[in-house]
Amino acid sequence: MLSLRNVTVTYPNGVVALRPTTAVFERGKFIVLLGTSGAGKSTLLRSLNGLVRPTSGEVCVEGRGSIFSSRAHLRAHRRRTGMVFQQHHLIGRLSALDNVLTGRLAAHSVLRSILPLPRADRLLALEALDRVGLADRALDRADQLSGGQQQRVGIARAMAQKPEIVLADEPVASLDPATSVKVLEDLHRICREDGITAIVSLHQVDLARQFADHIIGLAQGRIAFEGAPDQLGSATLDHIYATERKALAKAA
Structure with a gap:
């Protein structure tokens, strides 16, 4: 269990990107963060793996304490935490397989990672690609794949870490609706099968309702809603998206 x-x-x-925030992310749940741009979603996610260090407060893992208690503890936490980015962050000239293999680097020493990775790692990476339906594209360059395929390679790379937690920052923001559903279906299914805790930031309320076990709505750096998808009513959505709607109205 991970907590703020x-x-x-x-x-x-x-x-001020995040105001005093306390939240618990239950093990094995698919949790969606909703909110406008600037609401604090990305900052919250990046705090959870230590890419952003909180000004105050603690990020804790059950049984292990604060992730910032030591450099070794933070490195170990990051090895257990996969990340899926909005813009894929793939190396275009490398194959899909080689991109997925970068997810195995943290499992080895710096010196060992300079050498070709073991056969077991290559098999694990191929399995990860197969789970997102891309085993047949393993040797294709990443920049020859569609946006949706690249994002699925990003999911496979995160899964190659064998993570306990996956953080996904707007993973479908640049994809069309049908592709967005496919990408989230893959992510949701794999996390379910492996018992991985997923924390995913989204803009699309309909996708949050479709996939989330639990939703946290953020507004102006604070938690404005926390609960099950069927508890997310129109009044709460108005509150979460009030800033964005005011900006749109002013622009019109």
Whole structure:
């Protein structure tokens, strides 16, 4: 179980991205973060794997304490945490397989990772590609794949880490609706099968309702809603998206 305990984040330029926030992310659940751009979703996600260090408060793992208690503890936590990015972050000139294999680098020492990775790692990477339906594209360059296929390679790379937790930051923001559903279906299915805790930020309320076990709505750096998808009503959505709707109305 992963938790935030009264976490705040203020960036060096003075922007308060996350106000005092306490939340618990239950093991094996598919949790969706909803909110406008600038609501704090990405900051919250990046706090959970230590890419952003909280200004105050703690990020804790059950039985292990704060992830920031030592450098070794933070490195171990990151090895157990896969990340899926909005813009894929693949190396275009490398094959899909080689991109997935980068997810295995943290399992080896720096010196060992310079050498070709073991056959067991290659088999694991191929299995990860097969689970997202791309085993037949394993040797294709990443930049020859469609946007949806690239994102599925990104999911396979995260799964090659054998993670306990997967964080996905707007993983379908640049995809069409049908492809978005396919990508989230793959992510949801694999996390279910492997008992992985998934924390996914989305803009699309319909997708949140379709896939989430639990939804956390953020507004202006605070939790504005927390509960099951069927508890997410129109009044709550108005509150979560009030800032965005005001901006759109002003622009019109």
